[in-house]
Amino acid sequence: MILILKGISKKDTISHLIKSGIAQYSFDLRPRSLNFTQAKNIEMIIDHYSDLYKFSLLFENEKEFMIQEIFKPFKHRANVFLEFTGTTPLDELDSYGFAFYWHYHDKEKINNIKNLKNLKRIVFRQKDLEDLNSSCLLYTSDAADDSLR
Numbered sequence: 001m002i003l004i005l006k007g008i009s010k011k012d013t014i015s016h017l018i019k020s021g022i023a024q025y026s027f028d029l030r031p032r033s034l035n036f037t038q039a040k041n042i043e044m045i046i047d048h049y050s051d052l053y054k055f056s057l058l059f060e061n062e063k064e065f066m067i068q069e070i071f072k073p074f075k076h077r078a079n080v081f082l083e084f085t086g087t088t089p090l091d092e093l094d095s096y097g098f099a100f101y102w103h104y105h106d107k108e109k110i111n112n113i114k115n116l117k118n119l120k121r122i123v124f125r126q127k128d129l130e131d132l133n134s135s136c137l138l139y140t141s142d143a144a145d146d147s148l149r
Contacts, residue, residue: 002023002024003021003022003024004022004024004025004026004056005017005022005024005025005026006025006026006028006035006058007026007027007028007033007034007035008025008026008027008035008037008045009027009028009035009036009037009041010045011044011045011048014045014049014053023052023053023054024053024054024055024056025053025054025055025056026055026056026057026058026083027042027045027055027056027057027058028058029042029057029058029059029062029070030058030059030060030085039070042055042057043073043074046074046077046080051077051078051079053079054079054080054081055074055079055080055081056080056081056082056083056101057070057071057074057080057081057082057083058083058084058085059082059083059084059085059086060084060085060086061086061087061088062086062088064092064096067082067096068096071098075098081098081099081100081101081120081121082096082098082099082100082101083100083101083102083103084100084101084102084103085103085105086103086105087105087107087108089108090102090108090112090113090116090119091112091115091116093118093119094115094116094117094118094119096118097118098118099118099120100118100119100120101119101120101121101122101123102119102121102122102123103122103123104122104123104124104125104128105128106128106131110132110137
């Protein structure tokens with residue numbers, strides 16, 4: 001099982017959690033979030049831990065120019081990803097050209113996922129998984145081998 005800690009705001013937090021085996025951390029860049037972390041703080045923390053861990057930068061319905069500006073210092077790092085919650089269309093998120101994680105919402109058609117080049121992870125809520133499963137949308141001939149159904 002992979003544990004990911006979201007809402008990191010201090011370097012000391014990671015220092016304490018390294019011993020527990022957590023190797024993926026997420027910084028919250030949603031302005032109204034209680035866990036909001038400033039970009040300069042994020043850059044300092046990621047630089048300190050170099051390439052030892054994976055990091056994601058969580059945005060919600062943010063304008064592309066803001067995402068590009070905040071992500072600029074990290075765009076050549078293989079261990080830093082964008083992460084999106086909110087209702088920005090998937091094709092728009094994919095057009096940014098960077099690997100990203102996406103929090104599923106039912107405003108987006110699940111079939112649109114197969115056309116994406118940069119999507120690396122999907123985060124589902126339990127209720128969404130139950131709804132998709134009950135409507136048989138988790139199983140398609142493109143997504144699963146018939147022997148696994």
